Amino acid sequence: MKNYFVSLIGASVLSAFCGSALAQDGKIQAADMVALFEKMSGQHPGHRKAHARGLCATGVFIPSPNDLFKGxxxxxxxELxxxxxxxxxGGDPDADERVAGVRGVGIQIKLPDGSIHHFTGNxxxxxxxxxPDTFHGFLSTMLPDESGKSDPAKTLAYAEEHPSVKAHMAWAQNAQAPASFANVExxxxxxxxxxxxxxxxxxxRxxxxxxxxxxNLTADEIMSKPSDFLADALAEQLQEGPVSFTLIASIGQEEDSTNDPSVQWPAVREKVELGAIRLTDSGGEQCKPLNFDPNVFSAxxxxxxxxxxxxxxAAYAISFGKRLSGQ
Structure with missing residues (x-):
């Protein structure tokens, strides 16, 4: 359960909760989510409230024009x-990078007219x-009681009552520690x-x-790594040769869900390449003033x-404001 707790906080937290001020039913607000993140990870003034430990990199986006996204x-x-x-x-800026679980990415692509496009994923x-209500309730089951202990039975019971959390639970229970940020999908x-x-x-999608x-790292490799190995791992890969990713769009059909991120689309859906991202450098402070809001798009x-x-x-904006003001 400990590894699952870490995975869940890392994965779904910063990437999943940053949108409008209210959940669809008006119950859970973005501020409620940020407050819950702080309860789960502790107070770390001046840092992101989720995905606090990170590494910046720069490069270019090489587009692949196609008919479905013409114009x-x-x-x-x-190249952009x-x-x-x-x-x-998670919200710990000193988190151990050898621990299995969530890895995230925020991408900002700048167009010649000054507009930007974000891709934010996990x-x-x-x-x-x-x-949001289901997610908030799920995370709340993991909060410790007065004795400082959490009860896994509460989480399992919640999952039985709210089956939309089960697929993510199954993923988290089998998550591994990636060898590098460049070896993650x-x-x-x-x-x-x-x-x-x-x-x-x-x-x-x-x-x-x-x-x-x-x-992913083997058990022996994990034992041989320091707790902060990921920056060096990416830097070494950049010295050895190209480090790149392919951005792929899965094309949805009418029956595919548009409003439930707990459900995957069928793997047989048509795939279209949108382009490639080629990294040229890593490290630095370029990401510090950026807020990778996933609702920022180009035309x-x-x-x-x-x-x-x-x-x-909204959740990203609250976290961003707290971070810049040293909270």
């Missing part, structure tokens, strides 16, 4: 500058709950749309596939009615 400025302006932030889940393919989780100039609308392949793109996606912007 998208994101894909028709040549990219800033990426890789992270561990290494898990399904979210822990169909909506990241999922956008939510449904998005692209509408071309002639009003053709494409429904899609995205993932970022590592061109170096997925690689033609728009969000779905996913209540989790809607809540993320």
């Amino acid at each position: 998208a400025p994101l894909l028709h302006n040549g 500058p990219v800033v990426m932030r890789f992270s561990l889940g 290494n898990f393919p399904v979210f822990a709950g169909k909506d 990241y999922y956008g989780l939510h449904t998005f749309y692209y509408e071309s100039a002639d009003k053709e609308r494409t429904k899609f 995205w993932r970022l596939s590592p061109d170096l392949g997925i690689k 033609g793109f728009s969000p779905s009615d996913d209540p989790v996606l809607r809540m993320r912007s």
Whole structure:
């Protein structure tokens, strides 16, 4: 349960909760989510309230124009500058990087007209709950009691009553420790749309596939690594050769869910390459002033009615404001 707790906090927290001020039913507000994150990870002034430990990298986005996304400025302006932030889940800025669980990514692509496009994802393919209320309730079962202990039975009972958390639980129980941020596949989780100039609308979900392949640490490798090995691992890969990812869109059908990130689309859906991200450098403070709000898009793109996606912007904004003010 300990590893699962760490995974869940890392994965779903910062990536999943940053949208509008209220959940769809008006019960859970973004401020409630941020407060819960602080209870679970403790107070760490000046740091992100989730995905606190991270590593910045820079590079270029090399687009792959195609008919489904025709006319998208994101894909028709040549190579574009990219800033990426890789992270561990949870709110501890000193988290042990050898621990299995959540890894996240925030991507900012800047277009020539000054507009930006964000992609924000995690290494898990399904979210822990169909909506903000379910997720908040799920995490709340893991809070310790007066004696400082949490009761796994509460979490299991909650899952039986709220089955939309089960797929994420299954993922978390089998999560491993990646060998590098460059050896992780990241999922956008939510449904998005692209509408071309002639009003053709494409429904899609995205993932970022590592061109170096997925690689996890063995038990022996974990024992030999320091707790902060990921920055050196990525730097060494950059010295050895190209480090890149392929951005892939899965094209949705009418029957595919648009508002439930706890449900995956069928694997047989059509796949379209949107482009490649090639890293050129890692380290530095470029990411420090950035807020990787997943609801920031370039022209033609728009969000779905996913209540989790809607809540993320407000939660990110609250966390961002606290971080910049030293809270």
